[in-house]
Amino acid sequence: MPKLNEYSLELADQKLPLSFYDRSNVKQIARDLIGKILVSDFDGQFCCGRIVETEAYAGETDRASHAWNGRRTNRTAIMYGPPAKAYVYLCYGIHRLFNVVTNKAGLPHAVLVRALEPIAGIAHMLKRTGKPRADYTLTRGPGNLARALGIELAHTGTDLTGNELFLASDEWQPGRHKIRTTPRIGVDYAGADALLKYRYILENNPYVSGTKK
DNA sequence: CTGACGATTCACT
DNA sequence: GTGAATCGTCAGC
Numbered sequence: 642m643p644k645l646n647e648y649s650l651e652l653a654d655q656k657l658p659l660s661f662y663d664r665s666n667v668k669q670i671a672r673d674l675i676g677k678i679l680v681s682d683f684d685g686q687f688c689c690g691r692i693v694e695t696e697a698y699a700g701e702t703d704r705a706s707h708a709w710n711g712r713r714t715n716r717t718a719i720m721y722g723p724p725a726k727a728y729v730y731l732c733y734g735i736h737r738l739f740n741v742v743t744n745k746a747g748l749p750h751a752v753l754v755r756a757l758e759p760i761a762g763i764a765h766m767l768k769r770t771g772k773p774r775a776d777y778t779l780t781r782g783p784g785n786l787a788r789a790l791g792i793e794l795a796h797t798g799t800d801l802t803g804n805e806l807f808l809a810s811d812e813w814q815p816g817r818h819k820i821r822t823t824p825r826i827g828v829d830y831a832g833a834d835a836l837l838k839y840r841y842i843l844e845n846n847p848y849v850s851g852t853k854k
Numbered sequence: 855c856t857g858a859c860g861a862t863t864c865a866c867t
Numbered sequence: 868g869t870g871a872a873t874c875g876t877c878a879g880c
Contacts, residue, residue, distance in 0.1 A: 696861070705861070716876060734873030736862050753861060784862050794875085827861050850862095 645761055649687050652680055652809040659802055662724035662743045667750040670743050671697035672841050675820050678809045679757055681790040688762030688790050690780055691813065693843040694755040694850060696825045698740070700748055705831035705839075708749035719797055720749035727799040727806060729792055736784030739792050741801060741808070755783045755826070755840075756848045757790075766790070782850040819844040826851045 657677065664670055672695075680689040698706040700720070707717045707730070719728050720742050728740040728751055744750040757780040759766060766772075766779055766789035780786045792806070799806045822838040829835050842849045 698861075707861080712877090714877070730861085731873095731875050733860055733862055734875070738861060740861085755861085778863095782862070825861070830860085 645687070648761065649680075649682070649689075652678060652689065652811065653804065653807075655809045655811060656802055657808045657810065659725050661808075662741065662801070663745065665744055665748070665750075667697040667699050667743050667752060668839060670741075670750075671695040671752045671839065672820060674741070674752060674754070674808070675841050675843055676810075676813055676815055678760065678811060679754060679790070680809060681762075681792060681806050683791050683805055686762060686765045686791065688759075688765050689809075690757030690759040690761075690786075690790075692754055692756070692808075693758050693846040693848050695841045696753040696755060697839040697841075698751045698753065699839070700744070700750045703831075703837075704834040705825060705828040705837075706749070706751070713749075717749060720751050722746050725801045727792075727796050727801060729787070729794050729797045731794060732784065737787040737792055737794060738783045739787045739790075739796075753783060754786065756781050756842075756846075756850050757786050758846060758848045759789070777847040781848045815843070818846070 674692050674695045677692050678689050700708050701711050723746045724743050726742040728742050732738050740751040740753050763775050770789050780789050801807050821844050823840045825840045
């Protein structure tokens with residue numbers, strides 16, 4: 642691992658380009674995001690971690706999506722715009738959930754980033770979460786992850802090819818670690834679509850949330 | 855304007 | 868396993 646300064650510059654140089662997000666297969670994007678790095682750098686507080694869990698939300702035809710059946714509201718409007726933007730919303734009045742908007746304008750696809758393995762900026766994460774030490778709960782689950790990285794509702798619309806909040810790749814490869822699919826968490830209201838295997842996890846990673854096979 | 859409801863987490867039994 | 872926290876959003880009136 643290079644020094645932090647070097648590493649942050651390297652990541653900034655390896656941002657995922659618009660063409661990564663500007664694709665129609667949201668499941669493929671969710672899978673491709675496993676192993677990529679999520680970076681937040683608000684007010685010079687550089688933080689990053691490796692993505693180990695994602696979920697695909699397939700827009701108007703997906704009963705689990707906020708955009709299901711063409712629901713276009715103030716909240717979901719960002720998903721109807723161009724790709725490579727952040728969609729952050731409030732869940733249960735408490736938790737912020739961070740999503741990546743994908744596909745072309747008019748096609749409201751998104752990927753929920755559910756868990757990270759922390760890499761850098763752990764002191765910032767501890768301060769934001771109030772946790773005494775860095776254990777597997779620090780960035781396990783979408784609510785914890787957003788809190789640790791300082792992601793707020795106001796970050797909805799942030800350009801993910803910019804410098805504050807972005808995704809990047811490094812040399813890491815899944816290797817012998819398997820990527821596995823499961824049904825999505827917490828979407829039992831979605832009828833048959835609750836059974837779709839739209840969740841992607843890095844097998845045996847301690848930061849992966851939930852109890853589903 | 856009002857009421858119902860979460861793409862969750864944590865403490866507690 | 869159960870229940871509470873907590874508030875922006877949305878459908879319905």
